[in-house]
Amino acid sequence: MAKRSSLITKPFYFSPIFLLTFLMIDCSSYWAHRKNDLADVFTAGVESPGYGLGVRIGPLAGGFIFQGGESAPGKRDLGTGYGLRGGSYGPYRSQQLVFGFLGGEKFHSLPNTPEPTNPSQKVETKPQGQDPNSSQGFLLLPDAPEGEEDPNPTPELANERQNTKSFEIRYLKFYNNPVEERRKAKKALFYKKFLESLDPEKKNEAIQAYLAQNPKSKDDYPLGFLFEVEIYISIKYGIRLGFNIGEFLDFLFGFTGLDLMEDDL
Template sequence: MSALNLQKRNQNLSYRSHFLIIFLLSIITIDCSTYWSHRKKDLADVFTAGVESPGYGVGVRIGPLATGFVFQGGESEPGKRDLGTGYGLRGGSYGKYRSQQLIFAFLGGEKFHSMPNEEILPKEEPKQAETKPSDNFLILPETNDPEQDPNPTPELSDERQNAKSYEIRYLRFYNNPVSERRKAKKEAFFRKYLESLDPQKRNEAIQNFLAQNPKNKDDYPSAFLFEVELYISIRYGIRIGFNFAEFLDFLLGFTGFDLLEDDI
């Protein structure tokens, strides 16, 4: 029995030493500053703690399932949904952010994105002379959508903040027709194609089109499905939350595995 126990103990030590070697090699092969920067960001993704205004009500959200009665955000003028801001830790960033949410029993939706100093906003194109057919140009589709959001989710200069932004209607999560899913896939493919044409972001026409058609509109990151949030407000409110997927991503990140593919 003692020989068998000794053999098992040696096997356990062998497994631990192999794991330690792999862990150390993964750290050595990755730039240390970048590695720890990603770990810090992954940890920030796990928690939500912010103060928001204006808002009224109480609501709880578990993934896409929300319940309660919440009115948070609003309009500064008819048709311009530009109210609803917060300050704190949300979406992996600390600072000011846009927050709008409506919950009526089990219906409603919400919108979130960071509000850093820099946003990639569309620029006014100067009038130019008519181009000849031989000129090198790209014709982009018109974006005159009568139902277009007057205050769309902006395209931010930080790609990671873009990935954490979202706009979602809860009912649509459960009732998403095939035609709408196909349309979303086509739009995502076209957007990715445009981004590949201008990796340095120097083509003004392409960048204006991308800014006017943000990829996160009416969409959400995969970690959204594993988040638990509580919101309480009377004019000024608090939002606290915990994301189980982001916590797992944080733990696995120490081994070099990026579960949510957000180390950007």
């Protein structure tokens, strides 16, 4: 009888262990999100090359800034920084042009692997010698228009959260974005997500080549971009400082389980 009683009560000894393990896993994810949210609030980086002085409040920029540049004609690959920006600490790409209130800006974290130095290196969308009736060639993808190819596109990083924080935007286009253009952008985003769902393991060469040549919309930006205040000052080497009120509220409300910026990935 005693033996039977011990068998009945045995699962109850293990249930606290399973509960504690579950809570530890959940808590580690919870505090990781709070740490990331706090890092999103501040911007502090050293950047080069750049010249000028300016301030940006959301998509409204003012001043005179030339930051970044080209190492070869058409190759916009200059402009780097190091510090805390976009919720990550480390090296990043930073390019910005402000003339009065016109201009644009590009930002993304730099990948761990070195970027290609040869601008002529391009991924082919149609592998040579591939049988169109084969299992790998079942999907015919349109080529990117030759005149619209970005010689230095925003890379797809291994860290999905860093991808969501990347942006490339033209300030004036933000205010003058016709309905037809918004519809095109939504269709392109839907098509991109559809292709990604067809090849979740990233093994189809045609799909991955197409996605690599069409990484992001040129006017895409994270939600937190709208609530950011930044100041930039530089004479070749400059500093960028910023505070994001939206991300600060996201950090505070995150303790209650709310994700205002939708970035708890």
